[in-house]
Amino acid sequence: KQKKITSLTRNMKTASSFPTSFTSLNSLFLDRLNEPPSLSIPATSIARSHVLELGNSIGNLCHTIQMAPLDTIHDEKRHVGQTTFWGKVSMERDEIYKAVGRVFLSLVVLSNICCIDLRIGILKKMELNNKKYPVELCKGKSGKYTKYSSQTGITKDNQTTLDIDIQENDNDAQQQYQLVDNDQKKDETSLPSAQTVPGITLLIREFAIARTWTKYHKPRNLTLAMMGEVGELAELFQWQCDVNDASMNEEVVSAAEESEKKDDDDDDDNVATLGDEKNQGLRGDGWKDEDIDHVQQELADVAIYCLRLADVVGIHDLGFVTSNL
Numbered sequence: 001k002q003k004k005i006t007s008l009t010r011n012m013k014t015a016s017s018f019p020t021s022f023t024s025l026n027s028l029f030l031d032r033l034n035e036p037p038s039l040s041i042p043a044t045s046i047a048r049s050h051v052l053e054l055g056n057s058i059g060n061l062c063h064t065i066q067m068a069p070l071d072t073i074h075d076e077k078r079h080v081g082q083t084t085f086w087g088k089v090s091m092e093r094d095e096i097y098k099a100v101g102r103v104f105l106s107l108v109v110l111s112n113i114c115c116i117d118l119r120i121g122i123l124k125k126m127e128l129n130n131k132k133y134p135v136e137l138c139k140g141k142s143g144k145y146t147k148y149s150s151q152t153g154i155t156k157d158n159q160t161t162l163d164i165d166i167q168e169n170d171n172d173a174q175q176q177y178q179l180v181d182n183d184q185k186k187d188e189t190s191l192p193s194a195q196t197v198p199g200i201t202l203l204i205r206e207f208a209i210a211r212t213w214t215k216y217h218k219p220r221n222l223t224l225a226m227m228g229e230v231g232e233l234a235e236l237f238q239w240q241c242d243v244n245d246a247s248m249n250e251e252v253v254s255a256a257e258e259s260e261k262k263d264d265d266d267d268d269d270n271v272a273t274l275g276d277e278k279n280q281g282l283r284g285d286g287w288k289d290e291d292i293d294h295v296q297q298e299l300a301d302v303a304i305y306c307l308r309l310a311d312v313v314g315i316h317d318l319g320f321v322t323s324n325l
Contacts, residue, residue: 019196020319022119025108028323044285045242047113051234054106054302058230061099061223067092068313071218086219086314093313100310101321103226107303108322115281116296118303122200123168124161125300126207132159133211140212162293168194197319201307208308217312226305233298236291 069085086093111118132145132154141147149155192199208214282292310318 019192019198020317020323021193021196022117022200022319023195025197025319025323026112029108029112042242042285043113043115043281044237044240044287047110047282048237048240048242050106050110050113051237054103054110054230055234057099057102057106058227061096061103062227064092064096064099065219065223068096068219071220096313097315097321098325100306100313100315101318101325103306104303104310104318104322105325107299107306111299113281114292114295114299115283116292116299118299119195119200120166121161121296121300122303122307123166123194123203124164125297125304126203127164127166128154128159128161128297129207135210138211140215142213142216159297160290160293161297162289196317197307198317201311201316201318204304204308205311217308219309219313222305222309222312226302226309229298229301229305233295233302236295236298 107118111121131152132148134148134152137148137151145152145154146156192202194200194203208217282295283289287295307318310321315321
């Protein structure tokens, strides 16, 4: 057991020099599919199965996180990673690390099945969150965004990321990192790119620091928050159908049948897989852009909490942990 622990810790330290990109995670997911799901099965049905798998991963995390100490009183000056449990190599800590990685893996898989770019979804949701939670209104407060609706104009019914266009280059990505911890002492050129998991993690950390939310971001708090977001994601799939039942979701069934009929006209050798351009995910099942946007936002919400939890407990590159599960 001790060999396994030291090996994981050593590999994580080595990985810090080679941050994991979201592109490599997506490619890894496709490469590891020995038998890609048949596209004759609606993507909605496959996605529903993986929403359940995500719930299973969250349940496993809820179980393992209880091996850690209880959350302490809010303390701005002391980082969770500096406490005895999180700062010391142990089998219990590594089990929690793996549990967090499994949640992130479930998110990567589900995003690919839905044909949603998880990284772009996170960046878009963070842009929306900037508007929902202005620093000057919510600094040091843990209230819901609806408390500020009268000032921001954002309510439960008018949230969308469809009109948010993410345009970035290396310089833009570097300029976003302005709140790096003083003890890091890193030059701007050494900061991870926003194309990578550590880079997005740093953006999420800065968002929290700017609003003085680090005092609320404790391991169990973040796990509970993530559970809530998974519930909201599940709501979007709970009444969808798994099979072509005309009595349920007729628009989705009709679109799926039309797509299947078109595919039947193609050559037998021209078979689509999840990695092909022919696979349109939820859109191929007839989902509207607005509905797909809702799924993307909920996936992003879960991912943001997952990456924040990883950062708080000392996982510098959750992508590396995920790719080595």
